[in-house]
Amino acid sequence: MTSVPEAGPGRFERFVDAGKAVIPPLTLLSALLFYFGYVSARSQYEYFGVDVDTIGLGTQDYIMRSPQPLLTPLLVFAAVGAGAVAVHAAVRRRIGDAASARPATRLGRGGQAAGLVALAAGLLLLSGYAFVRDWRLYGLVTPVLIAVGGTLFRYGSFVRRLGRPPDDAASPPLRRVSAALVYVAIAVSAFWTTATVAQWSGRGLAMYEASRLDKLPSVILDTKESLFLRSPGIQETKLPSVDGQTFHYRYRNLRLLIHGKDRMFLVADRWSASGATVVVPLDGSVRVQFLFQNQHP
Structure with a gap:
């Protein structure tokens, strides 16, 4: 066969x-x-x-x-x-x-x-x-x-x-x-x-x-010198002079857009055509605080 x-x-x-x-x-x-x-x-x-x-x-x-x-x-x-x-x-x-x-x-x-x-x-x-x-x-x-x-x-x-x-x-x-x-x-x-x-x-x-920047994590940023930020709504406050204090300026109304490998990208908490993204290095030159959400547990 x-x-x-x-x-x-x-x-x-x-x-x-x-x-x-x-x-x-x-x-x-x-x-x-x-x-x-x-x-x-x-x-x-x-x-x-x-x-x-x-x-x-x-x-x-x-x-x-x-x-x-x-x-x-x-x-x-x-x-x-x-x-x-x-x-x-x-x-x-x-x-x-x-x-x-x-x-x-x-x-x-x-x-x-x-x-x-x-x-x-x-x-x-x-x-x-x-x-x-x-x-x-x-x-x-x-x-x-x-x-x-x-x-x-x-x-x-x-x-x-x-x-x-x-x-x-x-x-x-x-x-x-x-x-x-x-x-x-x-x-x-x-x-x-x-x-x-x-x-x-x-x-x-x-x-x-x-359109919903207020939903992003809220950030308080402390720096050693003024950043002269141009985005509307960002609040700059000069910290009181204290011995040993290295941070002299505080910025509020910032939101965390994204966290990179060694830097953060921050934006104002409301959108504006003249707004800008702030690049913050995580190398000890700034101090960052993340705020709780304003919602009672």
Whole structure:
């Protein structure tokens, strides 16, 4: 009895295995979480005039911040995926019930046409970056059009192949290369879209904090010399001269924005367009007190 040899892995499977050997999935996931957490944090603290690199956050800090900006994209991707599965099942039923290949050809051409229109619009926006870069929705609309267009075009091609005879199912190398390029464009567009959402999420979080600065930890700051702070609402008091006293000025109505590795970032307890963030080093040159919340236990 002759045994039938098992089919080996295809090119795509070999490519995926090679990618796993070069970049382990856990490392790739950690890098993505770090990047989106960094993008969100950078946008958040830019609102307060702070470069996030000066704070001194570590890799784990950015990874822990990534779930908040990724929540909306993941929910959208999951909903779109569920809808795509339902649409695909409906298309397969319609093609299977038909007595000819015309429905598959008609649906496939319609998907390809819609995909080309969306791709053309996205590429037009991409090529016109110098003219429309100030458009607030540019970073979201452009990648979404490219991703949707590429997906519709590839799915339309797939549907058209469903109506062909089995002998015509072979795919020439040029078609495989073009398909791979479309998939890369879709992946890059999805990455771009998620990064834009993470940036917006960070800015939204900053504006939410700015509207509720009184919820941040309250701080009293003592310094050796006057800081000449410009933010409205900050109260400066000169401490009485006492022998051995090295701190001469006290500042109230300050809130802790964030605590870095070796410094604190303080803001006034109410937002103002002329406000500023005070960077305080934790090296013994200042004295800091954190106040209890004004709520009786």
